Every structure is written in structure tokens, then in C-alpha cells.
Amino acid sequence: MTNELLRATPFHARAAEANGLNAWENRGGFTLASSYGDAHGEALAARFGAVLGDVSWRPRAAIAGARAEEFVSRLFTRNASRLSPGAALQALWLNDAGGVRGAGVVVRMGRDSFLLASPCEDLAWISDAAALYDVTVRDVTADDGVLALVGPASAQVLRAAGLDPKLEPLSLRKSFWRGLDVTLSRLGDGYELWCKPDDALIVWDRIVVAGRSFALCPAGQKALDILDMEGGTPCAGRDYTPAREGFALEPSPQSLGLSGLVNREHTFNGCAGYLAAHPEMVLTGILLDSETPAPNRELTRASRPVGRSLGSLYSPALRRAIALAALAADAAAPGTELMLDGGACRTAALPFLPVPAPILPSDGDSAQ
Numbered sequence: 001m002t003n004e005l006l007r008a009t010p011f012h013a014r015a016a017e018a019n020g021l022n023a024w025e026n027r028g029g030f031t032l033a034s035s036y037g038d039a040h041g042e043a044l045a046a047r048f049g050a051v052l053g054d055v056s057w058r059p060r061a062a063i064a065g066a067r068a069e070e071f072v073s074r075l076f077t078r079n080a081s082r083l084s085p086g087a088a089l090q091a092l093w094l095n096d097a098g099g100v101r102g103a104g105v106v107v108r109m110g111r112d113s114f115l116l117a118s119p120c121e122d123l124a125w126i127s128d129a130a131a132l133y134d135v136t137v138r139d140v141t142a143d144d145g146v147l148a149l150v151g152p153a154s155a156q157v158l159r160a161a162g163l164d165p166k167l168e169p170l171s172l173r174k175s176f177w178r179g180l181d182v183t184l185s186r187l188g189d190g191y192e193l194w195c196k197p198d199d200a201l202i203v204w205d206r207i208v209v210a211g212r213s214f215a216l217c218p219a220g221q222k223a224l225d226i227l228d229m230e231g232g233t234p235c236a237g238r239d240y241t242p243a244r245e246g247f248a249l250e251p252s253p254q255s256l257g258l259s260g261l262v263n264r265e266h267t268f269n270g271c272a273g274y275l276a277a278h279p280e281m282v283l284t285g286i287l288l289d290s291e292t293p294a295p296n297r298e299l300t301r302a303s304r305p306v307g308r309s310l311g312s313l314y315s316p317a318l319r320r321a322i323a324l325a326a327l328a329a330d331a332a333a334p335g336t337e338l339m340l341d342g343g344a345c346r347t348a349a350l351p352f353l354p355v356p357a358p359i360l361p362s363d364g365d366s367a368q
Contacts, residue, residue: 010145010200035220040316042223050151051219065135098273099243145200150190161210232350239310257283285348
């Protein structure tokens with residue numbers, strides 16, 4: 001068996017220059033900076049200023065065809081066919097039995113075209129389903145370089161760079177930016193700036209120059225993971241294993257506490273299995289009395305099992321380990337004392353910390 005070669009993102013040259021410790025990791029077949037020297041410091045910087053992260057690796061699929069509306073309506077647990085162009089929603093897609101195959105953001109790009117952005121790659125299965133509707137599904141991950149700009153100062157950085165930061169969450173806007181075609185979106189915790197691969201280094205340099213007045217720094221994948229978990233975002237691969245078998249019952253949306261991403265009045269693939277699944281669990285946070293993460297552990301209350309932890313990381317902002325957990329509703333109230341691995345822990349409302357959302361400058365503010 002031959003090993004598949006890792007690919008470089010369009011921003012790799014600039015990331016390599018900034019990555020003094022040469023710390024890299026594999027995400028989706030791409031080599032990404034794990035950190036730029038201090039992952040915890042980078043995560044904290046996103047809470048007080050702004051950070052720049054390379055998220056080009058996150059899989060993206062273009063869905064197009066005359067029956068694309070019909071297909072996305074059937075595929076996802078929320079009705080993406082009702083979106084207007086440039087608008088997006090978060091949704092799941094399930095297998096035939098109601099198990100969670102993936103979660104992502106669905107964007108309407110045009111009358112007969114949609115984009116699925118998700119860290120959970122499932123292109124072959126979605127393509128097979130789309131063929132029944134004469135709809136094409138194409139991997140477009142390599143078509144763009146994508147930078148994430150996260151933190152309260154991120155809007156000021158964009159304005160200083162000459163981009164209008166006023167954009168509603170879960171939407172995108174195409175722009176012509178000083179000779180370059182770019183797309184600005186808010187599909188995650190902050191902004192995403194999309195560009196053609198050949199323009200990537202110019203885009204990186206422009207943002208870095210604009211960010212000097214705002215202490216902008218690059219952030220590696222570990223810091224972005226910390227921000228995701230502090231924001232209460234469950235992630236396939238870290239928090240759960242997708243149900244890739246056709247009739248696998250687990251994980252169900254209920255067992256992951258993700259029923260909020262399901263419209264029970266909507267008809268979608270796996271709907272019958274979802275409606276017949278076991279009682280609801282609640283997605284909640286766990287604060288550990290330790291700095292040591294404890295993923296995928298049983299949680300008990302008065303010696304009674306009440307759920308399991310999912311992913312777990314150390315939070316530098318909270319100075320302790322945290323975890324996401326799927327819990328029985330009667331054990332999920334914030335502040336409930338539980339036991340994990342023989343040690344005490346307690347539940348916390350999600351997000352653990354407010355998402356470091358951009359603070360939009362007023363119209364009277366001038367670019368720095």
C-alpha cells in the first residue's frame with residue numbers, strides 16, 4: 001500500500017515562514033500548521049484581538065443541477081431549498097436508519113446550485129444519492145484558498161484592508177477587492193475570506209499588513225480546535241464517529257444532543273429512523289477539576305450512568321480541561337455535579353465562553 005501524499009494549501013509558503021518551530025499536522029490530506037509556537041496563546045489572542053487561520057483544508061462540495069433544490073431538501077435535516085442566494089444554514093445529513101453521517105453548513109449559491117462546507121467529508125455517498133436526481137456533486141476544496149479571521153478586532157482588520165465587514169452571520173458576499181475576486185463569509189465563529197489559489201499569498205500579505213495595528217497573529221489548528229470546543233461546536237472525528245454504515249443507528253442526533261439541527265416537520269433521508277430513535281440527550285459542557293482532557297468517558301450521577309463525554313481539550317481561558325457531553329436531560333442542568341473517571345466534574349451551559357464575535361466598527365470609524 002502506498003501512502004497518499006499530503007497536499008499544501010495555497011497559503012503554505014506564508015505559514016511556513018511563520019511556523020518557526022516547524023509544527024505541522026495532517027487535516028483532510030493537507031499539511032497545516034499545528035501551532036505557530038504557542039497554541040494556548042493563539043487561542044487567547046482570538047478573545048482579545050484577532051487571529052488568522054488557514055482553513056482551506058475543510059472539505060467543500062458544489063451541488064448543482066435542475067433538481068438541486070429537490071435534492072438538498074431531501075438530503076439535509078433542515079430545508080435548504082428555502083434559502084435565498086448568499087444565505088446559509090447549519091444542518092445534518094443522516095443515513096437510511098437515522099444515524100448521523102455528517103454535519104455542515106449549506107450555502108445557496110444560485111437558483112440551481114448549493115455549496116456544502118463541512119469538516120466531515122462524505123463526497124462519494126452524497127454523489128451516489130445526487131445521481132438519483134440527475135444532480136452533480138463536485139469536490140471544490142482545492143478551488144479556493146480560505147482564511148479564517150476570528151476575534152473582536154477581525155472586523156476592524158477587514159475594514160483597514162479595504163473590505164466592508166458588515167455581513168450577517170450565515171451568509172456570504174462576493175467582492176472585487178483591489179484587483180482580486182474574493183468572497184467574504186460568516187459561516188463559522190468569525191469571517192472567512194475566500195480567494196483563488198494563485199491570489200492566496202497576496203491576500204495573506206494584505207490581511208497581515210492591515211492587522212498590524214490590531215495585534216493580528218496567525219493561529220494554528222490546535223488553537224482553532226480550542227475555540228471550536230469553547231464555543232460548543234461538536235466535530236466529527238473528534239466528538240463522534242460518523243454513521244457510515246447504511247443502517248447504523250448510532251450516533252443519532254438525539255444521542256449527540258443535536259436535535260436542534262433537525263426540523264421534525266421536514267421530510268429528509270433517515271427521517272423515520274430519527275423519529276423512532278431513543279429519548280433525547282442534551283448536548284452540554286463539562287468542566288473538569290483537572291488540566292487533563294478526558295474524552296469519551298462515562299459520566300455518572302449518584303452511581304447512575306447519565307451519559308458520556310465526547311471530545312475534550314484543555315482551555316487556556318478557563319485554565320482547566322473541558323469536554324462536550326451528551327447527557328440525560330435530568331442531569332444536564334448547569335452546575336450539576338457528576339463523576340468522571342472517579343473524579344468530580346460539573347456541567348456548564350454552552351458555549352463555555354461567548355464566541356469571540358467581531359465588533360463591527362461604526363460608520364464614522366475610518367480605516368487604520
